[in-house]
Amino acid sequence: QKEVEQDPGPLSVPEGAIVSLNCTYSNSAFQYFMWYRQYSRKGPELLMYTYSSGNKEDGRFTAQVDKSSKYISLFIRDSQPSDSATYLCAMLDNQGGKLIFGQGTELSVKP
């Protein structure tokens, strides 16, 4: 079993939809949770970073962590075609081990 599982998609939604992207994990030591966004033919870039449980909001993006369920989510409100990209979750344990990435979910937002 992979430490981090992420549905690769692809996920296709109409412009303006609310998008929910998710990852599950098995290592209860993970404390730091990141979302990276990767546009086509580009490298990933950090989108959001959360420590421990709870929500974090940044504009149209909300990152949510539920440690009791070992489940993290990224919500995108009022999705735009410019949000079309691959979204990767990444995690770290409290001892600061290596970043563990999910497989990435390919998102397409249609005008």
Add this chain to the structure above:
Amino acid sequence: DVKVTQSSRYLVKRTGEKVFLECVQDMDHENMFWYRQDPGLGLRLIYFSYDVKMKEKGDIPEGYSVSREKKERFSLILESASTNQTSMYLCASSSIWGAIRRRVESSYEQYFGPGTRLTVT
């Protein structure tokens, strides 16, 4: 604005060839990383470096070596390319100040290059 550049976007090599992938960053970052990205497997760490001439193995170092002679440059070497090394290779850099508990491999904000898609035939 951080910039990480990689020497080639696309590369085609034959089995058994020695392959050099180069990465340069312009932000004076201490840490540099090489990953490979494969469908269904995500990003996997090959090697990383926290200083000039220093290197550490990642999760999949077999078949690869690295060189860091200057702070801004980190090279990945495939000594004898094989078809199972066909992949997207991504270089990243980060500052030590972005690391959890100052462990270089735990820099949560890593800046990535555009990637090199390597095909070995």
